[in-house]
Amino acid sequence: MRTPTLGLSSIAGRIASGAGAYGYAQAVSIGTQLVSLPLFLYHWDMATYGYWLALTALPFYLSLADAGISTASSNQMIGLITQGQKARAAEVFQSAVAFLLAVSLLVLLVVGATLLLLPSTALQAPQWKTVLMLLSISVVLGLFCSLAEVIYKSTGGYAAGTYLVTTGRLVEWAGGLTGLVLTQSFIGVATAALLARLGYTLLCIWLSQRRTDFLRWGVRRASLADIRQAAAPGALFFSLSLTNALSLQGFTLLVAATLGPAATAVFNTYRTLARIVVQITNALSNPLWPELTALKGQKDDGAFWKLYRRANRLGLLIAAAGALLVYLVSPWLLELWTHGHIPFTATSMALFLLYAAVCSATQVPRVVLMAINRHGGLAWQSLAAAVVSLGVAWLVWGRAGMAGVVGAMLLGEALVWLTATRAVHRLHTTKVVP
Numbered sequence: 001m002r003t004p005t006l007g008l009s010s011i012a013g014r015i016a017s018g019a020g021a022y023g024y025a026q027a028v029s030i031g032t033q034l035v036s037l038p039l040f041l042y043h044w045d046m047a048t049y050g051y052w053l054a055l056t057a058l059p060f061y062l063s064l065a066d067a068g069i070s071t072a073s074s075n076q077m078i079g080l081i082t083q084g085q086k087a088r089a090a091e092v093f094q095s096a097v098a099f100l101l102a103v104s105l106l107v108l109l110v111v112g113a114t115l116l117l118l119p120s121t122a123l124q125a126p127q128w129k130t131v132l133m134l135l136s137i138s139v140v141l142g143l144f145c146s147l148a149e150v151i152y153k154s155t156g157g158y159a160a161g162t163y164l165v166t167t168g169r170l171v172e173w174a175g176g177l178t179g180l181v182l183t184q185s186f187i188g189v190a191t192a193a194l195l196a197r198l199g200y201t202l203l204c205i206w207l208s209q210r211r212t213d214f215l216r217w218g219v220r221r222a223s224l225a226d227i228r229q230a231a232a233p234g235a236l237f238f239s240l241s242l243t244n245a246l247s248l249q250g251f252t253l254l255v256a257a258t259l260g261p262a263a264t265a266v267f268n269t270y271r272t273l274a275r276i277v278v279q280i281t282n283a284l285s286n287p288l289w290p291e292l293t294a295l296k297g298q299k300d301d302g303a304f305w306k307l308y309r310r311a312n313r314l315g316l317l318i319a320a321a322g323a324l325l326v327y328l329v330s331p332w333l334l335e336l337w338t339h340g341h342i343p344f345t346a347t348s349m350a351l352f353l354l355y356a357a358v359c360s361a362t363q364v365p366r367v368v369l370m371a372i373n374r375h376g377g378l379a380w381q382s383l384a385a386a387v388v389s390l391g392v393a394w395l396v397w398g399r400a401g402m403a404g405v406v407g408a409m410l411l412g413e414a415l416v417w418l419t420a421t422r423a424v425h426r427l428h429t430t431k432v433v434p
Helices: 008-043 046-057 059-064 069-082 086-117 128-154 158-183 186-209 224-258 261-274 276-285 288-298 301-338 346-371 376-429
Strands: none
Touching: 008 046, 008 158, 008 261, 008 276, 008 301, 046 059, 046 128, 046 186, 046 224, 046 261, 059 128, 059 224, 069 086, 069 128, 069 224, 069 288, 086 128, 086 224, 128 158, 128 186, 158 186, 224 261, 224 376, 261 276, 261 301, 261 346, 261 376, 276 288, 276 301, 276 346, 288 301, 288 346, 301 346, 301 376, 346 376
16 A cells, blocks of 8 residues: 655645545534434433433443553554555554453453442333343444544545544444334333444445555564553553543533433533534644654654644634634524423523533644543643542532532533643643654
């Protein structure tokens, strides 16, 4: 396979292609949520839907099971392939496969044993143990789709990999909705979604095998040394993923536990609308990742920082303009989307959008640090910020309600933005190619 050239024009083309793919990903994300909410509320009431949201938030933490090894391996593979070391890249990939297989088996055994030991009365949801096990298996299968994406990402196919993984989420979602329409039950939704995810995971593996002639699925060339080498940066990626989980699913669970399932449906709806801004910014920042990693491998300091400055300015513009636009259209969107079940509240929407704008402003500096494995300080300080924000939300929800919870989320994102921008500034001023 030909190694992509690294001129700025070719980089811009690949970023545009990646942005288009990520735009597809965000369109799927937004579209599925726009369709899901009214459909779920047609078959279930607000409280039942809130319980479902809480149940699906729990297995999400299993998506952290690969401990960041896949992402760290992807960075390493990009560098190796850029330098022409395809055989070494193949060894790194098979080491990641071996690690994920072992960890997935262990995680599912632990989840199964835990569910067997817990009393059936621990949660009020019907057949919740079986539902959680089915959802857990779906999440683990999704990790293998993400590993298939690594093959595309490391060989210049960021856009194709994004299309592949995003379509998997779409297929799983369609399967779940089929189960909802046919059974109107938690277990029906979970079973249908799992069957769809299983079929698509097998397709992902087959398609990724056809991508190159040197990155092959298997464990024959796996090496414990490669896993250990990926462990340190992987732990940092794991910390960032855990931060993301605490910031999203953690707050969903907190609202469900404190304000109730109906409030959880309102909270998730407002946050989903607000995070449209973040998703648009991500369409810019995520395609930067492989390009910045490749520039680092080529030691092209000038192109690296020029690309960062342009992307960061555009990201800030998107954050500000996007938040304003979403605020203006949100009354109409809420009425159309929820059929009047969830009313527009100006203060609440403004708080959610302020949180989303700060989160958006963080995306480009954050991706710069992750792309070059210089995200150590960001990882642990972001995790600390997420824990602090959850703690603050727990302390204030009784007096301030949902507004206090959103204020705590805003505090956490502001701390992350400060950490990321300061870290990038320090790297730039030292005049060292990251």
